[in-house]
């Protein structure tokens with residue numbers, strides 16, 4: 001990408017240090033500058049249109065330009081643009097939103113704490129879990145188990161729970177008391193002749209073994225996404241969640257469902273916890289909570305957790321945690337309007353129906369050369385490319401082919417994201433069947449380009 005002096009791209013290179021970007025590569029290649037969005041589409045500076053096949057970062061569930069969210073924000077800006085929730089104060093929208101979330105919760109929950117991002121919410125979770133066990137006079141019960149390839153954010157504690165190498169390398173993470181158990185990806189880690197159910201049994205046995213080796217009295221919580229997102233869109237094997245929950249119940253370990261991606265319709269139900277029969281003690285939400293029009297996240301806690309935190313706050317004199325922008329009235333107003341729209345337009349049912357269309361369409365690519373696995377549920381999916389289909393051999397280096405495919409998709413007007421050599425799909429929930437077909441057609445062209453490129457590579 002050439003960038004003219006004083007163009008947005010050249011100023012971006014000059015002044016902006018990007019998240020999740022190879023900084024040196026960025027200096028030569030520059031950014032794709034997106035200037036406008038409408039529905040499932042975004043447009044760059046040249047007016048080129050793209051389908052946003054990832055809804056931004058699995059997040060803009062209502063697509064771009066939803067007037068009702070703009071109006072909700074404007075109205076709240078006029079009325080009360082900011083207030084906080086410290087020291088017994090509150091603004092109305094945050095109360096309305098807390099009430100609504102408790103009503104939507106798939107299991108009985110007691111209270112909602114707000115934050116501004118998934119990472120911050122998960123950092124709050126770590127602190128809540130530690131405080132909870134101190135309150136219960138179990139100071140040794142502090143370890144939190146997450147999973148290899150799990151994604152929970154990038155702050156010091158949430159980044160520690162994330163189980164991906166790039167989030168730890170040279171950041172001196174993970175911190176102590178954070179452990180990672182096996183990744184439940186059957187295609188990748190299932191053994192020869194092992195059924196999906198047997199694989200799930202082994203995953204639960206791995207978890208139990210870790211708990212026993214560490215000492216159950218030292219393990220406080222297990223955190224997981226119902227479907228792993230950034231780790232590669234990994235749908236758990238059949239019976240996984242019931243077996244995992246049985247282990248946790250046996251050792252009095254809190255279950256934290258990270259619903260940051262799965263929450264609000266992504267898997268075809270209100271929450272991933274509903275889809276997989278998960279009964280969490282703590283639930284974390286962000287992204288689709290406000291369709292990402294404004295930053296807001298939430299942590300929902302069960303009554304037993306709340307009671308312990310409340311008792312301890314009374315003992316100490318205050319609950320010494322909270323963010324300036326937690327429960328921001330404008331973000332809360334937008335989130336409330338988002339939840340209203342989900343209900344009025346029955347968007348979770350829509351996601352389930354159109355999700356079946358997406359899943360069927362994606363599976364149509366399964367017999368293509370280099371396609372190792374197609375997976376997904378609802379409106380989240382992935383196509384994993386491999387060097388050898390029969391042996392499931394990954395490409396070397398991992399990610400090069402995935403990045404090429406995503407580049408070709410962009411050239412065909414489709415924004416996707418590669419997680420290694422798995423290419424992820426997570427379009428806005430408002431996508432129609434016809435738009436899914438359009439998206440898959442563009443993807444098909446990119447896949448063909450990639451196959452041609454790989455064939456040339458083989459000839460070379």
Ligand code: PMP
Nearest residue numbers: 117118119151152153229260261
């Ligand atoms: N949890 C999950 C499951 C996520 O997917 C993400 C972000 N992709 C986060 C937490 C972190 O959210 P944020 O980027 O808002 O900090």
